[in-house]
Amino acid sequence: IILAIALIMAGCSGSSAGSGGGELLKVGTDAAYPPFETQGGDGEITGFDIDIIKAIAKAEGMKVSVKHTGWDPLFEAVKRGKVDAGISAMTITEKRKETFDFSEPYFEAKQLILLPADSDVKSLKDLKGKEIGVQSGTTGEVVVQEAFGKTYKGIRGYDDTPAAIDDLASGRVDAVVADNGVVQDYMKQKLPEGKFKTVEDASFEKEYYGIIVKKGNKDLLEKINSGLKKIQEDGTYDKIYQKYFGE
Numbered sequence: 305i306i307l308a309i310a311l312i313m314a315g316c317s318g319s320s321a322g323s324g325g326g327e328l329l330k331v332g333t334d335a336a337y338p339p340f341e342t343q344g345g346d347g348e349i350t351g352f353d354i355d356i357i358k359a360i361a362k363a364e365g366m367k368v369s370v371k372h373t374g375w376d377p378l379f380e381a382v383k384r385g386k387v388d389a390g391i392s393a394m395t396i397t398e399k400r401k402e403t404f405d406f407s408e409p410y411f412e413a414k415q416l417i418l419l420p421a422d423s424d425v426k427s428l429k430d431l432k433g434k435e436i437g438v439q440s441g442t443t444g445e446v447v448v449q450e451a452f453g454k455t456y457k458g459i460r461g462y463d464d465t466p467a468a469i470d471d472l473a474s475g476r477v478d479a480v481v482a483d484n485g486v487v488q489d490y491m492k493q494k495l496p497e498g499k500f501k502t503v504e505d506a507s508f509e510k511e512y513y514g515i516i517v518k519k520g521n522k523d524l525l526e527k528i529n530s531g532l533k534k535i536q537e538d539g540t541y542d543k544i545y546q547k548y549f550g551e
């Protein structure tokens with residue numbers, strides 16, 4: 305009986321960590337981008353991306369460890385092999401493709417402007433002359449730079465998106481430009497009701513999130529793509545999508 309209990313417990317602890325046997329996949333993320341990735345008070349990192357990468361790893365017989373690196377350091381961590389892969393609501397861009405290999409796209413997104421409800425801003429160009437909060441090194445920063453120039457004085461770059469949104473909430477910036485998923489999550493979960501609104505500019509293009517690996521790491525990239533395909537085909541992806549984005 306004791307042996308049976310020990311076996312059951314071993315099985316449980318394995319699956320509750322979201323891992324089977326097999327090779328360990330070390331993943332980095334900027335765990336400050338709900339609902340894609342967040343870190344709880346207990347240090348545990350959860351979110352859509354985390355469920356996705358765990359499901360991919362499981363489908364490929366790998367174990368996963370997820371660590372919070374922050375945004376800028378994530379790129380460096382993948383480049384130096386401190387982590388094997390990065391999943392962080394990261395848009396596939398030509399520029400990033402010069403330095404990293406991306407998985408197949410797994411999520412569609414767009415930029416969104418977050419504003420106080422009484423703001424007169426109706427489009428991106430109306431932000432001219434205003435203070436705009438963005439997370440440094442993101443596509444949100446890129447769209448603002450493209451609209452007003454890289455040296456535009458009103459760009460306020462933050463290390464993470466929550467810091468930008470905090471400054472909007474306290475009136476230190478006039479707007480924040482970030483991905484629609486995170487902006488909508490803040491509107492729903494954290495910001496006071498009725499006090500903020502969103503504006504989508506006609507110039508905002510569709511973006512697609514991908515998982516990065518070190519350039520040339522074909523083996524891992526193939527596993528990630530194969531796992532992604534499996535979870536899309538067997539309904540696991542849809543289940544995870546519903547958990548975070550279903551009504």
Ligand code: ARG
Nearest residue numbers: 334337392393394395442443
């Ligand atoms: N999708 C945007 C980009 O790739 C923002 C991603 C920010 N992600 C994060 N976990 N902070 O630039």
